Amino acid sequence: MPPTTTDKQMTEDEVIAELRSGMTIGIGGWGSRRKPMSLVRAILRSDISDLTIVAYGGPDVGLLCAAGKIKRLVYGFVSLDSIPLDPHFRAARQAGRIESVEYDEGMVYSGLYAAACRLPFLPTRSGLGSGVMTSNPDLKTIKSPYADGEELVAMPALKLDAALVHQNRADRLGNAQHLGPDVYFDDVFCAAADRAYVSCERIVETDELLAAAHPATLRISRAVVSGVVQAPNGAHFTSCVPDYGRDERFQREYVRAAADPEAWAEFRARYLSGDEADYQAAVSAAGLVGGSVGGAA
Amino acid sequence: MSEPTRAEVCVTACADTWIDAGEILVSPFGTIPTVGARLARATTAPQVLLSDGEAMLTTGIWPVGGEPEGYEGWIPFRTIFEMLWSGRRHVMMIPGQLDGFGNMNISMIGSDYQQPKAQLIGVRGAPGNTVQHPTSYWVPRHSARVMVSKVDRVCGVGYDSAAAAGPSAQRFHDIRRVVTDLAVLDFDTPDHAMRLASVHPGVSVEQAQEATGFQLQVTGEVPETRLPNDEELRLIREVLDPEGLRERELAR
Numbered sequence: 080m081p082p083t084t085t086d087k088q089m090t091e092d093e094v095i096a097e098l099r100s101g102m103t104i105g106i107g108g109w110g111s112r113r114k115p116m117s118l119v120r121a122i123l124r125s126d127i128s129d130l131t132i133v134a135y136g137g138p139d140v141g142l143l144c145a146a147g148k149i150k151r152l153v154y155g156f157v158s159l160d161s162i163p164l165d166p167h168f169r170a171a172r173q174a175g176r177i178e179s180v181e182y183d184e185g186m187v188y189s190g191l192y193a194a195a196c197r198l199p200f201l202p203t204r205s206g207l208g209s210g211v212m213t214s215n216p217d218l219k220t221i222k223s224p225y226a227d228g229e230e231l232v233a234m235p236a237l238k239l240d241a242a243l244v245h246q247n248r249a250d251r252l253g254n255a256q257h258l259g260p261d262v263y264f265d266d267v268f269c270a271a272a273d274r275a276y277v278s279c280e281r282i283v284e285t286d287e288l289l290a291a292a293h294p295a296t297l298r299i300s301r302a303v304v305s306g307v308v309q310a311p312n313g314a315h316f317t318s319c320v321p322d323y324g325r326d327e328r329f330q331r332e333y334v335r336a337a338a339d340p341e342a343w344a345e346f347r348a349r350y351l352s353g354d355e356a357d358y359q360a361a362v363s364a365a366g367l368v369g370g371s372v373g374g375a376a
Numbered sequence: 377m378s379e380p381t382r383a384e385v386c387v388t389a390c391a392d393t394w395i396d397a398g399e400i401l402v403s404p405f406g407t408i409p410t411v412g413a414r415l416a417r418a419t420t421a422p423q424v425l426l427s428d429g430e431a432m433l434t435t436g437i438w439p440v441g442g443e444p445e446g447y448e449g450w451i452p453f454r455t456i457f458e459m460l461w462s463g464r465r466h467v468m469m470i471p472g473q474l475d476g477f478g479n480m481n482i483s484m485i486g487s488d489y490q491q492p493k494a495q496l497i498g499v500r501g502a503p504g505n506t507v508q509h510p511t512s513y514w515v516p517r518h519s520a521r522v523m524v525s526k527v528d529r530v531c532g533v534g535y536d537s538a539a540a541a542g543p544s545a546q547r548f549h550d551i552r553r554v555v556t557d558l559a560v561l562d563f564d565t566p567d568h569a570m571r572l573a574s575v576h577p578g579v580s581v582e583q584a585q586e587a588t589g590f591q592l593q594v595t596g597e598v599p600e601t602r603l604p605n606d607e608e609l610r611l612i613r614e615v616l617d618p619e620g621l622r623e624r625e626l627a628r
Contacts, residue, residue, distance in 0.1 A: 208537040
């Protein structure tokens with residue numbers, strides 16, 4: 080009898096080895112909340128480039144901008160939440176280094192959902208009358224075939240070659256669970272993608288997933304997941320409640336460093352020159368140093 | 377009770393935006409609108425739904441920066457989209473730029489969309505908000521830098537842009553009110569050009585006009601914005617914002 084289930088556990092680098100330059104990649108989370116940062120860091124270490132990134136953007140977009148990985152960005156905003164703007168994203172836009180495809184944030188959901196439903200588009204009122212129509216000249220409207228005759232935006236499907244999302248728990252088969260209050264659009268990103276990769280804080284046995292949690296926390300089914308990565312603290316420095324909140328101190332350090340090329344080179348050397356284990360070790364070390372300095376002050 | 381401050385006048389001006397709003401989600405951006413929304417819930421709009429800024433609907437009133445009294449529902453971002461698409465929401469956003477017909481920009485400054493002079497946060501939900509439910513604006517620093525003759529990018533759809541886009545854009549379009557640190561403005565004119573509805577105590581009509589990069593409509597004598605009453609002042613000072621964060625938002 081063939082196996083009824085597949086073990087999909089992988090490492091970050093194995094996930095990235097399945098990606099190619101020029102792909103369209105969706106990144107889950109929202110702003111600086113539950114971003115699959117260990118997978119993003121793995122992209123930074125790789126030689127893939129010319130990516131089209133679709134995201135409710137946060138420091139994932141900022142870091143990919145800083146590393147020159149993004150050719151085209153499909154987004155409704157890029158923000159660090161507690162700090163409104165991401166400096167690397169701003170710098171990339173102001174230098175004209177990335178092609179901007181900006182939609183209303185609800186339109187991004189419509190586009191992903193259309194892709195997940197294998198539809199060419201979904202009608203929406205959002206976008207009408209706004210600059211989104213003029214800055215996306217390919218964006219079309221469609222007339223309702225019914226008596227109302229309304230003229231609405233036909234939001235095109237945002238089909239993804241791959242999706243990267245971070246969850247709190249998952250099993251080896253790809254059933255993934257969020258334990259915070261919002262799944263954001265991670266499930267839709269996965270469903271809109273040819274291949275979806277879920278990183279998580281901890282891989283557990285299937286039976287454990289619902290031992291202490293409501294079934295509604297299991298929003299991502301193995302049917303849409305190609306790979307599972309165990310990545311403790313993998314969303315750092317974004318929030319991953321209830322496992323941990325945003326590392327505000329680190330986020331401030333990221334923003335400060337981004338303001339100055341020398342400081343940024345130092346930040347990269349300190350945190351982004353090695354693998355994920357090196358990153359996590361550097362973060363722990365910085366935490367200790369920061370703590371003692373804070374205590375002395 | 378000492379005299380109301382400008383920030384407190386702004387709080388009640390924001391709260392008055394939601395008088396009798398009914399059972400809709402009120403989404404305020406910024407400190408003063410947040411205090412205003414909770415004041416509205418405590419006084420003239422007891423039915424409104426308020427989120428905690430994350431994914432929960434709250435009960436009661438609570439101080440800015442504090443924890444809500446309790447929760448009555450779950451409202452992840454996807455549900456917020458569904459509520460706004462169905463029109464059961466009134467948002468108050470903070471413009472980067474706002475023009476005389478209510479077009480609003482928070483995306484970018486400059487004329488080249490692919491290479492802006494200054495990149496801001498992005499259009500966010502402004503295009504969808506403005507064509508689907510009532511939208512108001514809060515301008516903490518009323519100046520010709522924000523109140524411009526023409527926005528560099530239309531994120532929030534103004535009356536002229538909605539009209540140009542046609543009936544589907546206009547069907548639920550409703551830019552209700554603009555509260556600034558100097559005045560209250562609305563669009564109650566025949567062509568929906570922005571009108572000076574009231575000036576805050578201590579501000580002249582000339583002063584408000586000078587701080588605006590386009591001609592404001594004035595119909596008759598411009599009244600003064602009302603002052604908060606004693607009960608409102610007590611709620612603001614003792615319950616909703618005991619640390620006085622509202623004053624910080626107005627520091628020029």
